[in-house]
Amino acid sequence: MSDNTADEGQVPTPERFTQARAAQSMAVLEDYAEMIDDLAQEMGEARITDIAARMGVTHPTATKAVARLKREGLAVSRPYRGVFLTEEGAALAARVRMRHRVVVDLLVAVGVPQETAEIDAEGLEHHVSDVTLKAFEAFLARR
Amino acid sequence: MSDNTADEGQVPTPERFTQARAAQSMAVLEDYAEMIDDLAQEMGEARITDIAARMGVTHPTATKAVARLKREGLAVSRPYRGVFLTEEGAALAARVRMRHRVVVDLLVAVGVPQETAEIDAEGLEHHVSDVTLKAFEAFLARR
């Protein structure tokens, strides 16, 4: 009895966790890309010190994150100079910013206070799939 | 112009990221606690092999996670025997399961397909604050 094709709140399948881990491994990249883009707009360029301050980490931590961005082809920089996003990095930042905004908007739409929405969205955004994002946009458009 | 007390989609503040990192550091603990609780109900006890299979990791990884649970007072176990949650661990598992269910229900309520909701919820749940959870429950109750 009851349809057994999809699981409906039953036993979690391993793929769920694998997927959540994959999403998490992108989170740092996404947040730094977005932040570098923010700083580029505000200040013309993103300096390591500013990135670190905004991310709430020390500068060696920011340096490591930028190194990973560079390694993955999302950013470029020369020693003692600012960090700049590649085209791919800028595209990622744009997607991430849009997703962040949609998540916040949806949270607010269902009754979450704005400030709480902003805080929670910072973690939530990295786990919103394209399908879910589209559903959020549709909900916001129709409500 | 415009009230500057709360930030309304402006520059992210470092605390947001600090908060997201704190939430993430609880994620593994939460998922394992819930899984151990699942297995205890299904099979009477949670064996390392079963925990690993369900979490989609190898058994040494599961052993490490259980070691952390024990270290934090959330579980107990004797060598070569099953893993059991402490009272505190069981309480955590209960909260986590409830939150997971509410998140899935909210996603479905705004139009996300059930299966996608289950997958996304596995990552999202760890970043839903109490305030947001309450808002979700209120939305579900009133809609």
Add this chain to the structure above:
DNA sequence: CTTGATTTATAGCCCTGGCTACATTTCTGT
């Protein structure tokens, strides 16, 4: 009761993302 399969433990490796401490470079003001 012994043996082979299964389960669990342990060692040791990798990567990530935090940190502090210290070296080096760049910038700024006189």
Add this chain to the structure above:
DNA sequence: ACAGAAATGTAGCCAGGGCTATAAATCAAG
């Protein structure tokens, strides 16, 4: 032009969460 301040780089530490390979214990049959 230089000195001191500020920014950046780098080394090295730690914890967490993955993994493989191997050892040891437990379990299931015969």
